[in-house]
Amino acid sequence: MxxxxxxxxxxxxxxxxxxxxxxxxxxxxxxxxxxxxxxxxCHYGGYEHFGRADGGSLVDGPILFRWFGRTRIAE
Structure with missing residues (x-):
């Protein structure tokens, strides 16, 4: 749901x-x-960002997230 x-x-x-x-x-x-x-x-001084690939619907089995960008950690 x-x-x-x-x-x-x-x-x-x-x-x-x-x-x-x-x-x-x-x-x-x-x-x-x-x-x-x-x-x-968090990965090597930054953040890797992943978004849901299924459009937000719940499915049986693992939910796929695809990488869409990286940001650096502010110092």
């Missing part, structure tokens, strides 16, 4: 696709407790 605010509660398996090759395989498959439309991963 979709939440109008773009998030859901529970436990979800996600897969992160794309982004830097140096992002470890163990980070690319995760279990999260709150599901949102974007995931931000």
């Amino acid at each position: 979709d939440n109008p605010a773009g998030s859901a509660t529970g436990t979800f398996d996600i897969i992160l696709e794309g982004g830097p090759e140096s992002l470890p395989t163990g980070v690319r498959r995760q279990r999260v407790h709150n599901l949102t439309d974007t995931v931000k991963i």
Whole structure:
């Protein structure tokens, strides 16, 4: 069931696709407790940003997130 605010509660398996090759395989498959439309991963002095590839619908199996950009951590 979709939440109008773009998030859901529970436990979800996600897969992160794309982004830097140096992002470890163990980070690319995760279990999260709150599901949102974007995931931000801290990696080498910045954040890798991934967005949901399924348009926000809940499906059986892992939910795919695709890389869409990187930002640097402000000092």
